[in-house]
Amino acid sequence: MDNLRRAIRLLFVDYNADFVLKQKDSEKCINLQTFLENGFRTFSNYSLDEIQNVYYKLDTDWFLDDNDENKNHFHLLNHFTSKLLVEDNLEPFVNYSHLLKWRDLSYYTGEDLMTTSFFAYIDNRSQRKRDFFSWRPTAFSDNKRLRILLNKGLAENHFHLKGSGPVFDLSWLNIMNNPTNFEKDFKQLESELSLLTKVSNSALNSNKELKILVYKAAYIRYLLFSFLNINEKSINVKIDLSKDSNSEQSYDVLLKMPDLSQAINVLKFDLGHKFCYNNNNDCVIDYAIPKNIHASNFEKSYVFYGERKLMYDCFQKIYKKDSTFEKYIHLFHAYILIKAQFRAELVQVNDKIGFGNFSKYQDRKEYFLPDKSIYHTAFMNLAVHDSKKHINIKSFELRVAPKEEVSRLKNSISGYNLALNEKSIQSINQIKYPKKIKYKNGYDLEKDNIFYTIHYIKKKDNQKLDSVASLVQCRHFSSREEIKNQTLAISQLREGYSAVSKYIRGIDAASSEFDAPPEVFAQGFRYIKNHKIKGSFNHLKDVIDEPKIYATYHAGEDFYDIVDGLRAIDEAIKFCNLNQGDRLGHALALGIDVKDYYLFKNNKLMLPKQIVLDNIVWLLAKVRKFGISIHRNEINRLEKLYSNLFYEVFSSNLALTNPLKEKTIDHIVYFDAWKLRGDDPQLYFDKLDDDIYSLINLNYWERCRINYEYPRNRSIRSNIDCKRIVQAYHFNSNIKKTGKMMKQFEITHAYTELVHAVQEKMMHEIKSLNIAIETNPTSNYLIGTFRRYAKHPITKFFNLGLETNHELLKSCPQLSVSINTDDQGIFSTSLENEYALMAIALEKEKDEHGQPKYNSSMIYEYLERIRLMGLGQSFNEKI
Incomplete structure (x- = not known):
């Protein structure tokens, strides 16, 4: 089945859509020559002769219908789905024993390609009329035992709200229904790194622009829908699709987009199902969702109805060998290929590791889902309620971003509550008096055990190290100021707006660990974790409710070395005062196979000198603490490397008047200084001879400057060498510069x-x-x-x-x-x-x-x- 899966991915994901459109015949596109040219990457472990053998298997077997010997490349899908999919209560389920195979392919193709083909094929044979297309976005397995177990109730403890909706599906629908609205978004997308890492050896590939390809898809969809639901005579927009997909050659596509948009608006008005949204009773999500559909579709994933129905109808025409549809088959194939290419820019399918790759997808998730639009509301609503409808989630924790002012935070949470109202979008057919429907206050999340965790965002330190400001501003100065404002906004919300703040139960720090370490968030975490509501107005309240704020922290997810992953976990616990009841997000460094990881990296790492220095000191400290008595020679090597790095990063960059300049600083002293990084850096800016514990704190934020939980040894904050190291670490711009320089670090067996x-x-x-x-x-x-x-x-x-x-x-x-x-x-x-x-x-x-x-x-x-x-x-x- 491996070759079958790879062939499907090649023909329905990796093939060149422009080539298909030029040939105007899908069958001519899929010949031995083009299969070999395109198959180099897909069948990378095969010789040319072996790839040729795969093609012969396709041509003589997998392209044939098992029942009537009808030859068509779409039958390739049926050979796969017939073994993996089953129907239960109108929905597709995956054969549990083949779930990994299903995941391996559907992740790249999208599930709708195969589920709609499956239903079209079996319905064609049984002559069944299907009127339900609102099955769940991700098909469940048919494992009844697992289903019974999960139906007892689950907790979803790590769920980023804005990354959990059907981002691709709704983005695609928005573009297909409003193709002229996204010029700026396509420009932004195309200015970024393409995340589709497909390599083709075909000489037929053209210089393609994603925007032009997607515009072509919008026109093809219009053609297919018009043919299937009205008649060919109703098609009054003619666009040449045979040119290469770039602005220079496909100018006709760009020229006709306004006409296409107008034609689509007519379809919306004439045929599209209308929804009530924000008291507007005339919203159409998708012209392909007809006015009269079975009411059961609105109980679940209704937004997918139109696209699935369109694909299903096309597959039915193909499997029925409808001669009137033959001239549209290549258009449908091209539509599938363009859709897969666009999907690869929004769903992480490029096989690249690391958080940096994921963050590129994360950053573009709302490009085509403008705020306050029906698509954006559907995006968030489906993320939560589709999940809850399909599985018994007893505790649902939604991660959302903070704001710097309490009014903005309050409006943000209230806006989420409004969007998460199950009735925020309704079919007007289901509403008796649509003009009276208003949802100003959202709904009570508590009844569904839904609540929020506010996640601070890790941001890069973009401080200009050549500026005077770098001498008086600590590392991540701007982020620390932002975190302070966000923290105070959360506390003010808890003080003044309990009706909204009661939904906030936790705090988190998310995004790339390379951008900011736990020390940046330490003061904010201590502040919120220990925040107590003053209770000035408790005598006016019927119920005094002060929900405890717990903490979680994304740590050890992505790292240069397993050691800095482990160190980040240690820093999150110690600097942010995580304790019983708190959690760590991911923590991969804590459990992945160490030997496998270093072999994966070829036992060579490239990382900043400051990271190497901190890693060595931290690792030596843990070896001492845990009493690990192996590999004395490796420890000696690390101690010597520490001395060299301390000189390169610190000593060589200190002023001649600095007492540390000629002093030998043992790695144990450096580690003691590391322990103070959880404090407010401004405590170590000047007046190092002063007693830090005697400083006057005028407010609660200032009282959180010192990490009283760690280190417990108060004498470390009195050690002048430790203070000077912290001061140099934060306020010496030359040390910051040198610390960013790269070093290759060799991994030994002993290490x-x-x-x-x-x-x-x-x-x-x-x-x-x-x-x-x-x-x-x-x-x-x-x-x-x-x-x-x-x-x-x-x-x-x-x-x-x-x-x-x-x-x-x-x-x-x-x-x-x-x-x-x-x-x-x-x-x-x-x-x-x-x-x-x-x-x-x-x-x-x-x-x-x-x-x-x-x-x-x-x-x-x-x-x-x-x-x-x-x-x-x-x-x-x-x-």
Whole structure:
């Protein structure tokens, strides 16, 4: 089935849409020559002769209909879906035993391509008329046992609201229905790095512009819909699609876009289903959603109805061998290819690791979903309510961004509440008195156990190191000021707007770990975690409600070296005062296989000198703390490297008058100075001889300047050398410059074993603190460096109920873990899917003898424990 999957991906994702449009015949496009040219990348492990053999298999078998020998390349889809999909209660379900195969292909093609083809084919044979197309965005598996387990109730503890809606699907619908509205957005998108990393050896490829391709798709959709639902005579816009997709050659496409937009508006008015939205009773989401559809469609994912129905109708024409549709087949094929190419710019399918790659997708998720539009509201509404309708989520934690003023924060939360009202968008057919419908106040999230965690954003330090300001401003000065304002806004909301603030139960820091370390957020975290409402107006309240604010922190997700990943986790815990009831997001560095990671990096790392210096000092400190007594020679090497780096980064950049200039600073002293990074850097700007503990604090923010929880040894803040190191670290621009210079760091076998030993000890240390881990299997799989779900570190964190080996159970820290989705729209997943993927991956895992490594019944017991732990991790204490 591997070759079948790769052939589908080649023909329906990687093929050149312009070539298909020029030939005006899909069959002519798919010949031996073009298959070989395009198959180099897809079948990279095959020789030319072997790729040719694959083509012959397609031509003599997989292109044929099993029932009547009808030859068509679309039958390739049916050979795949017939083995993997089943229908249950009008919805498609995936054969559980083939779930990984389904995921491997559908992630790149999108699911609708295969589900609509599947239904069109089976309905054609049974002559069934289908009027339900609102199945869930991500198909569930047909695993009844897992479904029963999950229906007991789940917690979604890591769910970024604006990354979890069907970002591609709604963006596509918006463009297809309003093609002339996005000139600026396409310009912005095309100025950025293309995230579609497809390499083709075909000489037929042209210089393509994504905007032109998508405009062509909008016209093709208009043609297909008009033919299927009205008649060919109604098509009054003629556009030449045969030219290469660039502005110079496809000027006709650009010239006719206003005409196309007008024709689409006519379809909206005449045929489109109208929705009530923000008291506007005449909104059309998609002209392909007809006025009269079965009411059951509105109970679930109604926005997908039109696009799925269009694709289904096209497939039915093809499988019925309708001669009137033959001249449209190549258009439909090109439409599928353009759609896949655009999807690859919004859904992370480019196989690149690292948070930087993901953040490119994250940054563009709202380009084609303008704020306050019906598409943006549907985007957020579907993210939450589609998830809740399809699975029993008892605790739903939504991550949203903060604001710098309390009024903006209040309006932001109120706006989310309004958008999350299940009735914020309604079919006017379902409303008896549409003009009376108003939803000014949103709805009460508490009844559905929905609440918010505010996530601060990690931003790069763009300080100009040649400026005078760099001598008086600490690292990440601008971010620290922003975080202060955002923190005060949260506290003011809690003081003055309890009706809104009651939904906020946690804080977080998200985005790239390379942009800002935990020290930047430390004061804000301490402030909010310990914030108490003054209660000045309690005598006027019927109920005094002061929800506790918990904390979580994205740490150890992406890193240069496992050591800085572990250090980030340690800094988040110590500097931000994480303790019992708090959580860590991802924490991959804590559990991934150390040896595999360094082999993946070819035992060579390229990272900034400041990072190398901090890593070495931190690692040596942990080796001392945990009593690790191996590899004395490697420790000596690291100590010598520390001395050289300290001189390069610090000593050589200090003024002659600085007492540290000629002083030998031991790595133990440097580590003591590192402990003070959780304090407000301004405490170390000048007057280093003063007693920090005696400083006057005029308000609560100032009282949070000192991290009283760590280090507990007060004498460190009196050590003048430690103070001077912190001062130099923050306010010496030459040290900052030198610290950014790159260094290649060689990984030795001994270093690998030291890191592994520290990693093991840290897991048990975190367990003793009762800090939980939020795992996100697909997100971690796509951003991390492990290439199989079964390699996910969740089994290193927790294996109770999974393993039978007493030693493995004893050595495992048995951390509290949960399974979550992270950004389900960008990763094209669901909470059920995350559990199912982990379940089938564990079931298929083999031991050293080639036998199943885990007992299937024990896997479900294991997942049941994780389900319960997820509920126990919830920041909502009322569930």
